[in-house]
Amino acid sequence: MEYLVIVGFVAVIVIPMMLIFYTYADRTEDEIISNQVQKISLKVSDAAEAMYYLGEPSRTRIRTYFPKNIDSITIGNNEIVFILHTKEGLDHIVIYTPIPVQGSLDTHSGYHNINIRSRGSYVEITD
Numbered sequence: 295m296e297y298l299v300i301v302g303f304v305a306v307i308v309i310p311m312m313l314i315f316y317t318y319a320d321r322t323e324d325e326i327i328s329n330q331v332q333k334i335s336l337k338v339s340d341a342a343e344a345m346y347y348l349g350e351p352s353r354t355r356i357r358t359y360f361p362k363n364i365d366s367i368t369i370g371n372n373e374i375v376f377i378l379h380t381k382e383g384l385d386h387i388v389i390y391t392p393i394p395v396q397g398s399l400d401t402h403s404g405y406h407n408i409n410i411r412s413r414g415s416y417v418e419i420t421d
Contacts, residue, residue, distance in 0.1 A: 324380040327361045328387065331376045334358050335389040339374055341410045342417040346393040353411040362403040369397040369419050395419055 337356060345352045365384065368375040372394055378385040397419035399408065411418045 320381050324363075324378075324382070324385075327363055328378060328380070328385055330359075330361050331364065331378060331387050332389075334360070335374045335376055335387060338408060338410065338419060339389045339391050342391060342395050342419060343393055345410050345412040346417045348412060350412045350414045353409065356408045356410065357405060358408060359405050360401070360403050364401040364403070367399045367401055369395055369399065374419075393417060 337358065341354050341356055345354060363379045365377045365379050366375075367377075372391050374389045374391065374395065376387040378387065394416040395418075396416050399406065399419065399421050406421045409418075409420050411420075
């Protein structure tokens with residue numbers, strides 16, 4: 295009988311602690327991915343702005359790692375938009391650029407070589 299009380303007491307303590315840990319770990323993973331994507335989009339935006347002001351035929355290449363859970367990437371209308379799939383739904387990361395940008399990027403996770411090229415009146419971003 296005493297063993298059952300001890301096992302019950304341990305279960306009451308351990309199970310909620312495990313649930314809290316896993317919930318916190320999932321939330322932390324989503325925040326890390328979101329921060330990585332925001333850093334990537336700022337790096338691309340800064341490079342695009344530099345190429346625009348240097349003029350045609352300026353170009354550069356950025357090698358970066360795309361994390362998992364990127365659903366789509368839209369580049370156009372002076373903005374770079376990453377849509378991420380998180381545990382709570384979709385998360386939109388939008389970076390506005392002071393210059394016109396166009397292009398497309400693959401969404402698969404892994405390393406990408408992002409090519410940024412001035413086209414005179416706009417900047418083309420591709421991989």
